[in-house]
Amino acid sequence: MAGKYDDLTHAQLVELLEKRDRTKKLGLVWERDEIEADAAVDANFIACRIDEALSDKPAPWDNLVIEGDNFDALRWLRMTHAGRVKCIYIDPPYNTGNKDWVYNDSYMDKEDRFRQSTWLEFLYRRLTLARDLLAEDGVLLVSINDEQRAFLEMMLSEVLPGMRLGTFVWRTRKGGYDSGNFSRDHDFVLVYGKPAFEFHGTDKNRSDYSNPDNDPRGPWTDDPLQQPKTYRQRKNAVYFITDPETGIDYPPNPNRVWSVGQRGDSGLTESPWEDLLEDNLLVFKKRGQYVQYDTLDELMSAFRDKTAHKFARVDLPNIEDWVGRKIGLGSVRIKKFLKDRCDDEVNPISSLLDGITTEESLSVEVGKTTEGTREVRALFGESTFDYPKPVSLIRELVRQSSGPGDLVLDFFAGSATTAQAVMELNAEDGGSRRFIMVSSTEATDDAPDKNLCRDVTAERIRLLNASDDKKYANLAEGFAYLRTHEIAFEDLDYDLQPADAWAALEAMHDLPLTLYDGNAPWNLHEGETTALVLVDRFDPGLLEWLQGRDRQNLFVYAWAPGQIVERLDGTHVDIRPVRDTLVKRFQQ
Known part of the structure; x- marks a missing residue:
């Protein structure tokens, strides 16, 4: 069948393209190179390598701290954690131009005429990847100020069509005002949820129920x-x-x-x-x-x-x-x-975060930015991070958005406030929420040795784990410290290390991370319901171990599956190729 443009001349096609470029569309428009953006996602393969010295507590590790460009980290996470994250909270740079955002190894110049478009494209690429990480009942929460809110909301509506639930408002300070006798001491948290997502809400107040006439039907x-x-x-x-x-x-x-x-x-x-x-x-x-x-x-x-x-x-x-x-x-x-009231009948939470209710008080006030600064200073002895969000804010958002066994991600982790919020909730209700914190070094030409992830993000969690302060009691949560690194696809057979493949495979199968034993011919990780094997070279002990194993939740990987199968003496085992499996998941 002939195409709809086949009868057009070259001049007519040019005119049609120029008209399309001139035509305004409904929504947000910013300068972007779609071809370059698409190519960037699969430009190379991303591996993550565990640094045992910077990890905290012994393996296995349920929690992750990832050092690297969050675009690279998100590409790795899309391979390993797609569809499994219940709550993503991020506090991205607000694009003020006041050294709040490192881009291409330097701070974004607020005089740059393309600053807004660069910022939007920067976030668009990352949020598009983050979308694929959300569970079917997951939610994305994004902090932003008043100046950039409109841009970000419209862009998010392109990334997450039909998922906008609303906006939370929280007060960042008291007593501040700007020009026009108008206070700008409020920030916003944009909420985008998958179809099955619901906030937990707050318990109905039942204090008005009584039985003064001894009615046999009860209060x-x-x-x-x-x-x-x-x-x-x-x-x-x-x-x-x-x-x-x-x-x-x-x-x-x-x-x-x-x-x-x-x-x-x-x-x-x-x-x-x-x-x-x-x-x-x-x-x-x-x-x-x-x-x-x-x-x-x-x-x-x-x-x-x-x-x-x-x-x-x-x-x-x-x-x-x-x-x-x-x-x-x-x-x-x-x-x-x-x-006759439903047991699960709850009040919806308000868009005003000053009044999230609790069972006891019905009014717990979310802290201001100064609270976040005090919390960081109390741990580090100095202010190591500018304008951190208060733990109380993130804790209540995570409480409302996740359950005791859920996974929480922050890929602009900064001072790891989100990690502390998760730790506090687990200590409070005995839950097993897990966190993934992603942070870059933020090194620049002027500060080449700076490493925000190592010295602030991960260090805050270490300090919490080691603290003898009573208010941090029972907060200890170990984590694996990983670094992203790029590998050209054509070099995977030579440059992808078994330890890096092992970390990716464990994460793919929702297993806590462990250290790879390079001296063993094959590594085994047996979880509660899953057994994972990575075969580096054949060993008779593998055949013995496989005898009588339940194949339903057994996953065996090898660099050269065909050679291993030949040595298994007819034992029927589905052995998957390491490289092809990871590349297919990475390029999904």
Whole structure:
């Protein structure tokens, strides 16, 4: 079939392309080279190598700290952790131009006319990779300031179409203000969730449930017996409900009349108030308090004096029936029992982070930036990182976004606040959340020896693990320290080290990382449900070990599978090629 452009001349095609380039599209546009961007993802292979000396606590390691460009780290993680991360929190550079962002080994110049586009493209490439890491019930949380928020939101909507849930607002400081007598002391956390994601919410407050009348159905509270209709809209809902114990009649609120009918009404679909009364479901407020108008003139006089009952109106359809009755001063409500409430019924969390609720106080205040600075100074003895987020902020976000066994990623880890938040939550509820912290060295021409990842990101976790401060008790979490390095695809057969392949395979199979034993002919990692083997060279002990093994969750890899299979003496084992497996996963 001929293409739609086959009949166009060269000049017409050029004109069509120029028109397309001139045409504005709905959304955010920035300067980018799509071909170059696509090529960058698969320009080379990324391996991660464990540095045992910089790792903390003995192996196996459930947590990872990765040193390197986060673009490279994310490419490795997409190979090893695709679809498994429950919560990604990042605090990316805000692109202020005030030495907050190292790009191409130097700080971005705020006078650069392409600064915004460079920043957007920088984040776009990384967020596109991060998208593939999210679990089906995962969420991405991104901190940003007011100046860059609009750009970032529109870009994120391109990266994650249909996933925007909203924005949290949190107060970064107190008392600050800028020009125009307008305070800019708030930052934002953008929220993008996969279809199955939900925040945990907060427990409903059940303190208003009690059982003063010893109702056999258990504790109860009372709800309104009203509907959002006025006495003019629902004239048939304007009647008295009588308390048989006191003989007092209760009129409806004329602006919100009764939501139930009375016996004799036609078309009733729910129980009339008389049945509710017999079932001991009605509650009479201000019981025993009433007013009485013995004549219509007395009632009209009360209208003129503005002392009439609060629910009285001159044009009520039953105004004459008010005469000679004891008119209750309270209202009538209906019992709602605690046993009928859903066990998982929760309140949604507010977009204002100053008021995340807890079981005890219903109001825990998220800290300001100064709290984050104090926390870093308390551990390091000095301010080693500018404007760190407070642990309380990240802790509550992670608490709401993850469960006790989930994986949390921060690929702009900075001072490792996210790692501390995860550690605090695990200490609090006994959970086994895991973290992956990615941070670069941020070395520049002016500071070639700088290593933020080693000296701040990882060091903060080490200090927490070693601290004897009571407030950090039970926080210890070991981690493997890895470095990214690039390998040309054509050089993989020679340059990919067995230890690097072992780390990637363990991560792919959701196993904690261990150190590779280069002296052993084959390495084994047996998890609770998975057995992983990497064969470097054949050894008769492998055949003996394979006898009678359950093949369902057994994964055997080798550099030259065919040669190993020949030596297995007919033992049927699926042996996968190391190089081809990793490359296929890497280029997915």
